[in-house]
Amino acid sequence: MKQKSAMPSLCNQQRRSFLKLSGLMGLGVASVALLPTPQAEAILFGPREYKVSSTRLAMGSFLAITAIHSSKDEAENAIGLAWDEIDRLCRLLSRHDPSTPVSQLNRTGALRQAPPEVLEVVARSLYHQRQTGGAFDITVKPLVDLFKDRFAAGVAPSEAEINALLPRVGSEQLSLAGGNISFARQGMGITLDGIAPGYIVDRASALLAAKGITNHLINCSGDIRTSGTAAKGKPWTVAIQDPAKQKAYPEVLAMGTGAISTSGNYEIFYDQERMFHHIVTPQTGHSPRLATSVTVKAHSVMDADALATGIMVMPPAAGIRFADSQSGCACFIVAKDGAFKKSANWHLFA
Secondary structure (H helix, E strand, O other): OEOOEOOOOOOEOOOOOOEEOOOOOOOOEOOOOOOOOOOOEEEEEEOOEEEEEEEEEEOOEEEEEEEEEOOHHHHHHHHHHHHHHHHHHHHHHOOOOOOOHHHHHHHHOEEOOOOHHHHHHHHHHHHHHHHOOOOOOHHHHHHHHHHHHHHHOOOOOOHHHHHHHHHHOOHHHEEEEOOEEEEOOOOOOOOOOOOHHHHHHHHHHHHHHHOOOOEEEEEEOOEEEEEOOOHHHOOEEEEEOOOOOOOOOOEEEEEOOEEEEEEEOOOOEOOOOOOOEOEOOOOOOOOOOOEEEEEEEEOOHHHHHHHHHHHHHOOHHHHHHHHHHOOOOEEEEEEOOOOEEEOOOOOOOO
16 A cells, blocks of 8 residues: 655655645635645735635645635634534544554554544554455554665565565454454554545535535645535636646646545655665555556545555456446546546546
8 A cells, every 4th residue: 555644744745745736726616736834825806705815734744725705814713613523533543653553563562542533543444454355454563664764775685585574464463352453463554644635625525514614625745625615606627737747737627525536656756766665565665656646536534535546456457347346436447558547427426
């Protein structure tokens, strides 16, 4: 699966910015290219319509919140509360901060009476591990750490080093029962970098909606939740990043309320040949090479996040068949040769 970044914690090896929103100030288009300032920026589009935007470095990448509302003050207050929630969840789900429950689990092999948020994300991770036939697996942390450490030392990991770690990988060796989480083998570890950012975006979106900010967009480097409409009632516009970075976007989407996430191999890689990157196939210990990026639409960003990783690990044709078999899931794949592959309901599912 993929390694994501963390809020100065949840993923310092950020895995992508594939879904980028084009146009800094477009009425129906948001952007991740905003300045990383914690202050909110408000623009008046009409007598009673403000666009309030705030961008910070969070989860190891830029996270942008854009709200459309009649009251500038109410929007800014709700966005402030959303940032508080994002910070709180990062302090629970990060594997990079040694004080978090996830770090405690990785350090000791057991976590007693885990916080409900950690239990929820781990339980959903196990669900997606089963659904994808093991393509998505949060126990790949030992391999991710090996890649990072070996290339930091200027050498590639050997086949022997990879094979030695494979027995420590596999969610069937992770126990989740009675509010406790534990590992069956010493040296195991989990990374929630492939699912927790989506979960956090979902939670921040729910908070905004609860505060009456129903028209908003949250983008954490490709984990995107859209709600309602953009300025002047227009749909939100989301462009899938061109893997070649030539701004020839493979697809531009008009979205109302929806969730979308992209995984790819061209943002974080460890060697110039890109044979080793931040997405890892759990069964082999190597990075998948047949697709350049996978974009998934789902009912939640958490699910889209995990499924984009799982499908990225699969051969493209198998990924399309898998997406077509899943209720509420659609995917768009950019194959290694540049060809586009879409699930049957890609243009129908929002």
